[in-house]
Amino acid sequence: MSIVFAERMNNVKKSFIREILKVTENPEVISFAGGLPNPLSFPIKEIQEASQKVLSENGNDVLQYSTTEGYLPLRQYIAERYFKRFGLKIDADEILITNGSQQGLDLIGKVLLNKNDNILIERPGYLGAIQAFSIFEPVFNSVPLNEDGVDTNLLESSLDMHRPKLFYTVPNFQNPSGITYSAENRKTTANILKKYNTIIVEDDPYGELRFMGQDLPPIRSYLEDNSIMLGSFSKIVAPGMRLGWICAKGEIMEKLIIAKQSADLHSNYYSQRVVYQFLIDNDLDGHIKKIKQLYKGQRDCMVSMIERYFPKEVKSTKPEGGMFLWITLPEGVSSLNLFDLAAKENVAFVPGDPFYANEEHTNTLRLNYTNCDEKMIEEGIKRLAKVTREIIKGKC
Amino acid sequence: MSIVFAERMNNVKKSFIREILKVTENPEVISFAGGLPNPLSFPIKEIQEASQKVLSENGNDVLQYSTTEGYLPLRQYIAERYFKRFGLKIDADEILITNGSQQGLDLIGKVLLNKNDNILIERPGYLGAIQAFSIFEPVFNSVPLNEDGVDTNLLESSLDMHRPKLFYTVPNFQNPSGITYSAENRKTTANILKKYNTIIVEDDPYGELRFMGQDLPPIRSYLEDNSIMLGSFSKIVAPGMRLGWICAKGEIMEKLIIAKQSADLHSNYYSQRVVYQFLIDNDLDGHIKKIKQLYKGQRDCMVSMIERYFPKEVKSTKPEGGMFLWITLPEGVSSLNLFDLAAKENVAFVPGDPFYANEEHTNTLRLNYTNCDEKMIEEGIKRLAKVTREIIKGKC
Known part of the structure; x- marks a missing residue:
């Protein structure tokens, strides 16, 4: 028999991020996709x-x-x-x-x-x-x-x-x-x-x-x-x-x-x-201080690598805390398409679409910096900058 | 402003059992109300x-x-x-x-x-x-x-x-x-x-x-x-x-x-x-065997105390496992009223009402036997038998 489910389930999609995480299971992939804290911070x-x-x-x-x-x-x-x-x-x-x-x-x-x-x-x-x-x-x-x-x-x-x-x-x-x-x-x-x-x-x-x-x-x-x-x-x-x-x-x-x-x-x-x-x-404030030092180093690294490698027409936020920054590509450039190109270069992020209730094919994307060390951040941003340049050139 | 809540919340009552558990916070009360495992069974x-x-x-x-x-x-x-x-x-x-x-x-x-x-x-x-x-x-x-x-x-x-x-x-x-x-x-x-x-x-x-x-x-x-x-x-x-x-x-x-x-x-x-x-x-089966020995003793004690002390017109189930038995009072005797009488004698149980979707003032009640030792079970059943006898006599 085919089961009649509750109507409320019709609008809910499986979490986008969890689908992306499947791509990132390949250990070759540098992932800025997840929202995971750095395990170095775990007490x-x-x-x-x-x-x-x-x-x-x-x-x-x-x-x-x-x-x-x-x-x-x-x-x-x-x-x-x-x-x-x-x-x-x-x-x-x-x-x-x-x-x-x-x-x-x-x-x-x-x-x-x-x-x-x-x-x-x-x-x-x-x-x-x-x-x-x-x-x-x-x-x-x-x-x-x-x-x-x-x-x-x-x-x-x-x-x-x-x-x-x-x-x-x-x-x-x-x-x-x-x-x-x-x-x-x-x-x-x-x-x-x-x-x-x-x-x-x-x-x-x-x-x-x-x-x-x-x-x-x-x-x-x-x-x-x-x-x-x-x-x-x-x-x-x-x-x-x-x-x-x-x-x-x-x-x-x-x-x-x-x-x-x-x-x-x-x-x-x-x-x-x-x-x-x-x-x-324990001293929670002392513990949090250590997490902040760790994350600030990672955030600073990602911000400066974006400045160094990304094309100038790409905009980026400069967060004062937390775990994410946000990239805006030029108008008309789809971050979903960029995701596919980036996957081939073994780097991952979350395309903007799931962060909008009613929009698709957005030109935005989210990067997480807390779960990669500085070397990986530099390498990942280099790879991402390369495909971003290509996609802007081809406007695909 | 008065908040308009979701309609789905209109039908849901606060858990009856949790309300009863407040009564049983008094350490003088022998409680057969909860559904708690015996902590002696915790590994x-x-x-x-x-x-x-x-x-x-x-x-x-x-x-x-x-x-x-x-x-x-x-x-x-x-x-x-x-x-x-x-x-x-x-x-x-x-x-x-x-x-x-x-x-x-x-x-x-x-x-x-x-x-x-x-x-x-x-x-x-x-x-x-x-x-x-x-x-x-x-x-x-x-x-x-x-x-x-x-x-x-x-x-x-x-x-x-x-x-x-x-x-x-x-x-x-x-x-x-x-x-x-x-x-x-x-x-x-x-x-x-x-x-x-x-x-x-x-x-x-x-x-x-x-x-x-x-x-x-x-x-x-x-x-x-x-x-x-x-x-x-x-x-x-x-x-x-x-x-x-x-x-x-x-x-x-x-x-x-x-x-x-x-x-x-x-x-x-x-x-x-x-x-x-x-x-x-660990040996889960061995662990479960110990829990069963413990609970069987408690169950046997409660069953035999009910047989010994309760009036004959009260019916009781004889469970082959688990944590509960179920009492049926004579027709027309309200277990909610019995609960109030029992509370005065420092013994508690769960009246039947919350176990029915659409019925009130039922003549049934639930007893848990896993969370009292045998001495407490005997004393609690004695107290409960006393008020049960009274309520049947008075048909209140």
Whole structure:
């Protein structure tokens, strides 16, 4: 028999990135495609110690079922860190532990989105969010990014025209563009959202990884009531622990907890205990400092290699943190075609298309710099520059 | 502003059990309410060793992002165990690792259920499934359980009348009733489902925990194509690791993988590696044998205490495995009212209501025996028998 699946599955494509990763399995390929942290940054020994400790001292507890909301001391730690970093007063009850921030996106879609609800995302936007929200069949609208953040004029006109239920943003070192919202842009964005009573979903997986400039307060600092923040331990501890969180209050949090219960009862409790033990027994800021030094070297290398080898008509962002930069080819040059040429030269990246809800054959692409050493970055950028020159010449 | 939530959240109640667990936080209370494994069964030392080993030998890998489908050797292990136990030929590609089998229920609902689709569950049925499916707004139909499994006459008439998209069943030591489908009943059930081309969702968290009698083949043995099986390591290793799986094939599995990607990218990889290491370095069958000895003692104690202390007009199931037994009070006696009386005597259980999709003020209740020692079981059953006698007398 042919099975009738739920309609919501019709719009969701298999993740583009995961398809690309299959190409990059060839060890000859230099990959700027994935979004993987550098394993050199993983605190393996410290995780070992934390694991031994929690199992020795509380094995019966850490291996048992636990609460949907997550381990209270871990939620308190997260809340306190918001206060320490930005003076934000957040209660532990406003923190829900999730399986990475990806689960946060799924739960938010679940509790907020009806079919055909308008939502607003950045253009380009994070593909994991596009994928997670797609399941709930909203209408995607998008607003372009400038160098200092979202285009606030177009943000306002889009809110006015579409009255979206939520605006999804990654204000720090955005995935895929590497762009960071300025302090001014954050404030203006908050005021516009307030005017239209729009919920903001502020996703911040990279905010702790700033190599240059000053940390900026979350948009939530200027707008409290309709804010949902997402955070993650994937980039500052390790993604294999699959731990992130949602920060929200009141009725939104109540609904999220109900959705989380039915989604998987609670997040991995053993990992929660191990990560919490790691956090209290070690110097997290010192650990993050080391990650930033590592990534800054890789980022600087890629930025200077692009300047050295790429044709001048190709534009590139210069991120102040995070893991990605964003390339814009001349008009009419397809990054999908470039991907095929590049694959033959054994270098890979993510073409722009999956970062747009409604566009194809874009002239943009994403490069990741955290997972190659400097020698590989130089060699990879050389290869990529060569095929980029060819494609621009031939305009294929 | 008041937020307009997704309509799907209107039907989902906060988990009843989790609300009850708040009552049972009082240490004076003897609780038969939860569904917790006995921590005496947790292989703490072995998990410690496994954790040390995978971090020492493959720390860079086990802490990194991984594939949506799950760790391949773990999936192979699960597939091989189906072969070893039942001669079922299952490919590792038919196994998707999930965050406990609860996530399996959520993913199945997501890919299969449109609003107002008919589905069929057991009466009484597993409340976690009712909760997970509710989110997708199906119409619940139910079919009663007899001592030897589902009532196959009513199964057939319900399939004929409602043409449900799926039938959800827990054929081994069912939660909540403790009932096990006989071999004959499994075969008949399979044939009826085949006739109507109905998908079976066969959930088996307790199947390995049989204290008496012989293991019986899954219903899937008699019906391959429209089968989805769910399994879990929560009851045979530890629930804190939050690892379960879905076994399905073809297009169903393809859609489930897409849904899993957008739900949380992949399950906790560190836990997958630790559990796999535990499985290959230890004797799982020997470990399970110890759990069964422990639980059999607890089960026998509860069964005999019920026989000794309970009024004769109260009926009780006698499970051959698993973690629960099911009490039926005389007609018209509300188990919700009994719960309130019992709470005053410091003993707790789960009233029947949350195990029915469409019924209230039922005369049934669930008792768990795995999380109390024999002394507590005797004392708890004495207290419960006392208030049961009172409520029957007063018919309140």
